Amino acid sequence: MAKGITPRKEDYSQWYLDVIAAADLAEHSAVKGCMVIKPNGYAIWEMIQGQLDRMFKETGHVNAYFPLFIPESLMHKEAEHVEGFAPECAVVTHGGGKKLEEALFVRPTSETIIWSTYKNWIQSYRDLPILINQWANVVRWEMRTRLFLRTTEFLWQEGHTAHASAAEAEEETLKILDVYRRFAEEYLAAPVYVGFKSEKEKFAGAVRTYCIEAMMQDRKALQAGTSHNLGQNFSKAFDVTFQDEQGKLQHVYATSWGVSTRLVGALIMTHSDDNGLVLPPRLAPLKVVLIPIWKEDAEMERMRQHAQALTASWQGKISFKIDDRDQYRPGYKFNEWEKRGIPIRIEIGPKDVAAQQVVVVRRDTGEKIAMPQENLLAKIEALLEEIQNNLLQRARALRDDNTFTVDAYDDFSARIENPGGFFRVHWCGSELCENKFQETSRATIRTIPLDETKEQGACIVCGAPSKGRVLVAKSY
Ligand SMILES: [Zn+2]
Numbered sequence: 001m002a003k004g005i006t007p008r009k010e011d012y013s014q015w016y017l018d019v020i021a022a023a024d025l026a027e028h029s030a031v032k033g034c035m036v037i038k039p040n041g042y043a044i045w046e047m048i049q050g051q052l053d054r055m056f057k058e059t060g061h062v063n064a065y066f067p068l069f070i071p072e073s074l075m076h077k078e079a080e081h082v083e084g085f086a087p088e089c090a091v092v093t094h095g096g097g098k099k100l101e102e103a104l105f106v107r108p109t110s111e112t113i114i115w116s117t118y119k120n121w122i123q124s125y126r127d128l129p130i131l132i133n134q135w136a137n138v139v140r141w142e143m144r145t146r147l148f149l150r151t152t153e154f155l156w157q158e159g160h161t162a163h164a165s166a167a168e169a170e171e172e173t174l175k176i177l178d179v180y181r182r183f184a185e186e187y188l189a190a191p192v193y194v195g196f197k198s199e200k201e202k203f204a205g206a207v208r209t210y211c212i213e214a215m216m217q218d219r220k221a222l223q224a225g226t227s228h229n230l231g232q233n234f235s236k237a238f239d240v241t242f243q244d245e246q247g248k249l250q251h252v253y254a255t256s257w258g259v260s261t262r263l264v265g266a267l268i269m270t271h272s273d274d275n276g277l278v279l280p281p282r283l284a285p286l287k288v289v290l291i292p293i294w295k296e297d298a299e300m301e302r303m304r305q306h307a308q309a310l311t312a313s314w315q316g317k318i319s320f321k322i323d324d325r326d327q328y329r330p331g332y333k334f335n336e337w338e339k340r341g342i343p344i345r346i347e348i349g350p351k352d353v354a355a356q357q358v359v360v361v362r363r364d365t366g367e368k369i370a371m372p373q374e375n376l377l378a379k380i381e382a383l384l385e386e387i388q389n390n391l392l393q394r395a396r397a398l399r400d401d402n403t404f405t406v407d408a409y410d411d412f413s414a415r416i417e418n419p420g421g422f423f424r425v426h427w428c429g430s431e432l433c434e435n436k437f438q439e440t441s442r443a444t445i446r447t448i449p450l451d452e453t454k455e456q457g458a459c460i461v462c463g464a465p466s467k468g469r470v471l472v473a474k475s476y
Helices: 012-022 039-058 079-088 111-121 166-186 233-237 262-271 297-310 330-339 350-355 376-401 409-417 431-441
Strands: 026-028 035-037 069-071 091-095 098-106 130-139 153-163 192-196 208-215 221-231 241-243 249-251 253-260 288-292 320-322 344-348 357-362 368-372 403-405 422-426 444-449 469-473
Touching: 012 262, 035 039, 039 130, 039 153, 039 166, 039 262, 069 111, 079 233, 111 130, 111 153, 111 233, 111 253, 153 166, 166 192, 166 208, 166 221, 166 253, 208 376, 208 444, 208 469, 221 233, 221 262, 233 253, 253 262, 262 376, 288 297, 288 330, 297 320, 297 344, 297 350, 330 344, 344 350, 344 376, 350 357, 357 376, 368 376, 376 403, 409 422, 409 431, 409 469, 431 444
Parallel strands: 288 320, 288 344, 403 422
Antiparallel strands: 026 035, 069 098, 091 098, 130 153, 153 253, 192 208, 192 444, 208 221, 221 253, 241 249, 344 357, 357 368, 422 469, 444 469
């Protein structure tokens, strides 16, 4: 256990905050509920952003930017939407020292401002589809906040697309859901359950909300991304129509989808340990740290030069750093990079130089490996992939070992408290029974899985017929 980090077993919530502090990722700010994302934390967000941005562009999307403010009248156009979001909105009433004629909402999400704009962009089927993404900040007035997981202001991306048919909109919604799933598994190394939300849990204004749900190490669920099929709800509210190929006027079909800085919280809680942050290599801004070791001052320069010679060909191929600060002892440096989650540490001392080897230490397992210096970069790159895979396997094992199938309500309510986890249960589909999960166990239906095998059963709450199992868990 590292100094200053509460063990997970003792207090998971405190451990999470301690890891953030130890890795210097973020801190609370002078504004209640808003955080300062520090350089180490922001670099991780940039890695997430960069990869997702590539994936959006590969699937045909482009970036644009819309205003931070939304006139009150626009917010009110879609009834369900305003009912869902208005209570958590910040509203600007004054500007330039005067009361505004119309109040401006600080965007909690941008459907309304974007659909009021799309109205001017869309006349014919030839103007469709529109496949736009925006990287932005949004504000939702949260009462209880937690760094990265729930903050009043947060960073995210929001995609807003317009289509000529219901089928095309559904296809887009599922395409993005799959981008999110692939990103979670291949980059975040976080296996996810994929499905859609119940009517009660869906996005305000959506026809259907799809989601990916990950399990954290305390066995709670974390919603890591959502993709909404909005049907014609927003195009009808904003009267956005197009002339189809037959010359008939139709309302446009819409989708919206987003992930946020919450993913940084997911990354921390999925992989980190009692020694600090553990970064999946593909999202690690810095992948390797080399630490030259010397005892006598006379050896210092030689070890430094050796580390430089060893990595001379690495520039531009891998993100690495030589930590040759002479005011700190090696043990201090090991500890510091460990806390910050750097996937691989390479130690090189006089004995290693003589033996033409280095000592490589894996952050995920702590394993120390003596490696010949020949072809070192290729070996390090292979090891980074192995670490990435190991983290995914480890997270998958935890999730699978803690996903249970239960049929009796008493069994469910006892086990959701201890040990916790994801529970596959039959549900009749009524909101009454859904509320009971929430009231008695503080758990919610996380998702109705897409790959669930259809089976007949009895609702775990009321006994009415059910056609399949849903996933229930406590969540962040
Ligand atoms: Zn029921």
